Amino acid sequence: MAEKLIFEISREGKRSFTMPCWEDCSKIDLDEKHLRKEKIGLAEVSEPEIVRHYVNMSTLNHHVDKGFYPLGSCTMKYNPKINEYMAALDGFTQIHPYQPEETIQGVLKIYHDLADMLCKISGFSKVSLQPVAGAHGEWTGLKVIRAYHESKGNPRKKIIIPDTAHGTNPASIVMAGYDVVELKSNSKGLVDIDDLEAKFDEDTAAFMITNPNTIGLFEQNVKKIAEIVHSKGGLLYMDGANFNALLGIVRPADLGFDVMHYNLHKTFSTPHGGGGPGAGPIGVVEELEKFLPVPDVAEKDGKFHLDYDKPESIGKVHSFYGNFLVIVRAYVYMKILGSDGLHNVSENAIINANYVKKMLEDTFDLPYKQNCMHEVVFSGENLSKFGIKTLDIAKRLLDFGIHAPTIYFPLLVHEAMMIEPTETESKDTLDRFISVMKQIAEEAKNDPDILKNAPTTTPVRRLDEVLAVKNLNVRYLQK
Amino acid sequence: MEFPKEFLFTEDHEYAKIDGDIAVIGVSEYAQEQLGDITYVELPQTGTKFSKGDSLGVIEAVKAASDIYSPVSGEIIEVNSDLEGNPELINSDCYGKGWIVKLRLSNKEELSGLMNSEDYKSHVE
Numbered sequence: 001m002a003e004k005l006i007f008e009i010s011r012e013g014k015r016s017f018t019m020p021c022w023e024d025c026s027k028i029d030l031d032e033k034h035l036r037k038e039k040i041g042l043a044e045v046s047e048p049e050i051v052r053h054y055v056n057m058s059t060l061n062h063h064v065d066k067g068f069y070p071l072g073s074c075t076m077k078y079n080p081k082i083n084e085y086m087a088a089l090d091g092f093t094q095i096h097p098y099q100p101e102e103t104i105q106g107v108l109k110i111y112h113d114l115a116d117m118l119c120k121i122s123g124f125s126k127v128s129l130q131p132v133a134g135a136h137g138e139w140t141g142l143k144v145i146r147a148y149h150e151s152k153g154n155p156r157k158k159i160i161i162p163d164t165a166h167g168t169n170p171a172s173i174v175m176a177g178y179d180v181v182e183l184k185s186n187s188k189g190l191v192d193i194d195d196l197e198a199k200f201d202e203d204t205a206a207f208m209i210t211n212p213n214t215i216g217l218f219e220q221n222v223k224k225i226a227e228i229v230h231s232k233g234g235l236l237y238m239d240g241a242n243f244n245a246l247l248g249i250v251r252p253a254d255l256g257f258d259v260m261h262y263n264l265h266k267t268f269s270t271p272h273g274g275g276g277p278g279a280g281p282i283g284v285v286e287e288l289e290k291f292l293p294v295p296d297v298a299e300k301d302g303k304f305h306l307d308y309d310k311p312e313s314i315g316k317v318h319s320f321y322g323n324f325l326v327i328v329r330a331y332v333y334m335k336i337l338g339s340d341g342l343h344n345v346s347e348n349a350i351i352n353a354n355y356v357k358k359m360l361e362d363t364f365d366l367p368y369k370q371n372c373m374h375e376v377v378f379s380g381e382n383l384s385k386f387g388i389k390t391l392d393i394a395k396r397l398l399d400f401g402i403h404a405p406t407i408y409f410p411l412l413v414h415e416a417m418m419i420e421p422t423e424t425e426s427k428d429t430l431d432r433f434i435s436v437m438k439q440i441a442e443e444a445k446n447d448p449d450i451l452k453n454a455p456t457t458t459p460v461r462r463l464d465e466v467l468a469v470k471n472l473n474v475r476y477l478q479k
Numbered sequence: 480m481e482f483p484k485e486f487l488f489t490e491d492h493e494y495a496k497i498d499g500d501i502a503v504i505g506v507s508e509y510a511q512e513q514l515g516d517i518t519y520v521e522l523p524q525t526g527t528k529f530s531k532g533d534s535l536g537v538i539e540a541v542k543a544a545s546d547i548y549s550p551v552s553g554e555i556i557e558v559n560s561d562l563e564g565n566p567e568l569i570n571s572d573c574y575g576k577g578w579i580v581k582l583r584l585s586n587k588e589e590l591s592g593l594m595n596s597e598d599y600k601s602h603v604e
């Protein structure tokens with residue numbers, strides 16, 4: 001390993017910081033039952049050691065502040081630093097969730113105004129900011145759908161998704177108590193309308209799709225799809241993972257969607273979670289408003305308050321009101337760009353993806369030829385005759401300081417490579433990426449071992465993924 | 480790549496090897512190659528009944544998880560418990576030690592809807 005674990009540099013007795021006793025510490029009188037019986041088990045290191053350890057670790061990682069990150073479906077856009085500055089202001093960080101409402105009017109206004117902006121850009125009538133991740137938003141949206149059907153007397157049994165769906169969709173469906181029915185895509189990579197019509201019956205609660213879909217293609221028949229779904233009393237859910245392609249161009253509610261979740265990290269430049277705090281708000285049409293989680297931030301006589309008075313609400317889905325500082329970052333991003341700026345975000349995301357598509361379409365297989373939206377899916381199958389897999393291409397990219405695209409997803413494209421440049425990358429960055437990809441394709445023909453042995457310049461080489469899945473062990477300290 | 484003659488195949492790359500009214504079910508060599516290194520197989524309970532096209536289990540690989548769709552209707556009479564500890568048997572010997580379930584056919588007429596090895600070979604290519 002390039003860097004030791006913090007526990008490996010630990011030496012007994014080392015300290016980073018010691019608190020001086022301002023009185024005689026021994027006088028502190030604590031009941032025996034409150035005293036720790038075992039060692040706390042934390043690493044013991046000096047301050048310079050701990051600082052160097054984490055600084056060194058951060059330089060070993062790839063991140064969007066360090067290099068290009070075209071990870072399809074994930075929208076790894078650059079996060080403007082002003083978001084961080086604003087979210088770090090004392091007025092936002094030095095507050096407590098139980099503070100009286102009259103002392104946090106500014107905070108409540110941000111909740112209120114961000115929800116309002118998210119409504120405007122999607123066409124929905126109400127947004128809840130409470131869910132704390134995209135998948136959490138999906139689950140919350142599906143619980144709202146269930147509450148709606150229950151109010152009609154029958155929760156229904158199943159939800160349909162296309163075969164291009166994100167893996168979180170079937171998981172959220174099952175967690176919301178429904179069975180998953182999969183719909184195969186047609187030869188153009190879009191929803192097969194006839195098959196949907198045949199499968200969507202009165203036991204089906206909803207149809208859940210991503211638009212643009214995960215092949216980066218715009219679903220062109222959403223109005224027809226909405227007609228089919230609504231004629232059977234069902235609801236239409238939009239996974240907003242790819243909303244970055246639609247800002248200021250299409251409002252999902254106008255197309256006939258009833259519920260949608262927003263991934264603030266994919267569309268509104270909040271940091272990607274990696275298990276950390278996130279936000280996955282949901283928007284709904286008027287008929288579903290009453291089922292949204294409580295509390296909601298409401299305005300009365302120019303004052304904001306938390307409104308719990310919603311008897312048909314599905315209840316709380318997180319403590320307090322979601323992750324506030326993530327909300328602040330999205331608010332800052334939207335306020336700075338304004339409606340014209342947000343429109344340009346999507347336009348540039350689409351132009352960048354189509355530029356990459358055009359420049360690489362003779363180098364790799366392109367299963368779906370039409371213009372794409374914000375991401376493009378290639379196949380590495382044309383290199384298989386040299387014994388090269390998409391995995392090898394992805395690993396070789398790391399040697400050039402470029403994060404690999406998403407590979408082997410969507411599942412219906414063999415040897416898939418899903419490239420999403422995002423709007424934040426310049427033509428120079430894209431041109432370098434394109435020339436690297438062409439060089440890798442040449443290497444595959446002339447010297448495939450370079451690819452098979454890649455990466456060689458990263459802190460660790462190829463990892464044993466099978467062993468990691470079968471025998472995952474992330475504990476250093478063994479009991 | 481192997482396409483053994485005595486096996487029948489589905490478009491989704493499952494196989495059925497028929498012996499009287501018993502079908503041995505697994506996935507084809509092409510399927511295991513596409514899946515890559517297999518790390519876990521979720522098997523059904525013996526005695527469970529499936530209709531043709533139902534998901535009778537799940538194969539998890541490093542790349543992705545995929546449903547195993549039953550090529551025929553019937554009742555599970557045996558599952559390959561060796562796969563619990565050694566799911567990679569599907570990668571190394573999909574037509575032999577890597578079989579997944581044995582199922583008693585409830586409708587033999589369904590067999591005519593499956594592909595023989597030659598048709599399957601051209602389907603894959």
